[in-house]
Amino acid sequence: MSVEIEIRTGVASWPSVKPLFEAVWPREVVEKLSWGHIVFAPADLRVLVEDDERLVCQVGITRREATWDGRKVRIGGIGGVSTHPDFRRRGFASVALNAALQTLKEERATDFALLFCEPHQADFYTSRGWKPFVGEVFAEQAGQRARFDALLPFVSYLKRAPHTGEIDLCGLPW
Numbered sequence: 325m326s327v328e329i330e331i332r333t334g335v336a337s338w339p340s341v342k343p344l345f346e347a348v349w350p351r352e353v354v355e356k357l358s359w360g361h362i363v364f365a366p367a368d369l370r371v372l373v374e375d376d377e378r379l380v381c382q383v384g385i386t387r388r389e390a391t392w393d394g395r396k397v398r399i400g401g402i403g404g405v406s407t408h409p410d411f412r413r414r415g416f417a418s419v420a421l422n423a424a425l426q427t428l429k430e431e432r433a434t435d436f437a438l439l440f441c442e443p444h445q446a447d448f449y450t451s452r453g454w455k456p457f458v459g460e461v462f463a464e465q466a467g468q469r470a471r472f473d474a475l476l477p478f479v480s481y482l483k484r485a486p487h488t489g490e491i492d493l494c495g496l497p498w
């Protein structure tokens with residue numbers, strides 16, 4: 325078994341990621357989810373995990389200049405965390421999440437990482453060190469700024485990690 329991790333731009337990697345997303349989130353399933361109608365920002369970068377040259381897992385990174393209680397902050401948005409159903413529970417998502425955080429750390433420009441998930445995924449992230457953000461999050465949808473509460477926010481410390489207050493994503497969520 326040969327496992328490889330690479331970081332590619334979101335645009336360049338999209339053709340290879342699309343089939344993985346279709347396997348993990350089929351359109352007919354997503355349409356029925358509480359967040360199925362939400363428009364998400366595209367990833368700037370992706371961590372790709374290949375097992376014997378097959379893409380098995382990806383984690384998207386969206387860099388964003390946002391605000392926290394009115395102060396400018398640089399957020400590393402983590403999104404689209406997905407492992408192919410045939411390759412789960414082998415540590416691929418954990419490895420990809422670590423690589424995404426390491427990438428943001430090395431850039432030294434990001435204050436904290438932020439992701440959004442469904443309640444049933446919360447334990448997966450808290451057991452990997454992510455902390456709930458219990459304040460309010462605002463984001464753009466249909467050109468309007470609106471409260472974003474369809475998914476639960478979790479933060480991971482880089483230079484700081486706010487847990488309360490108000491985060492304005494100043495754009496689409498991820």
Ligand SMILES: CC(C)(COP(=O)(O)OP(=O)(O)OC[C@H]1O[C@@H](n2cnc3c(N)ncnc32)[C@H](O)[C@@H]1OP(=O)(O)O)[C@@H](O)C(=O)NCCC(=O)NCCS
Nearest residue numbers: 405406407412413414415416417418440441444445447448
């Ligand atoms: C969540 C997901 C990315 C995990 O991928 P993975 O490659 O299997 O993750 P890992 O192998 O690194 O970790 C699996 C571990 O997390 C645990 N785990 C997985 N989903 C969990 C959940 N919802 N709640 C708690 N623990 C969970 C497993 O029990 C396993 O634990 P173990 O290490 O003690 O065996 C994968 O199940 C997936 O793609 N799910 C569908 C898409 C999705 O919901 N993504 C999250 C979007 S926020």
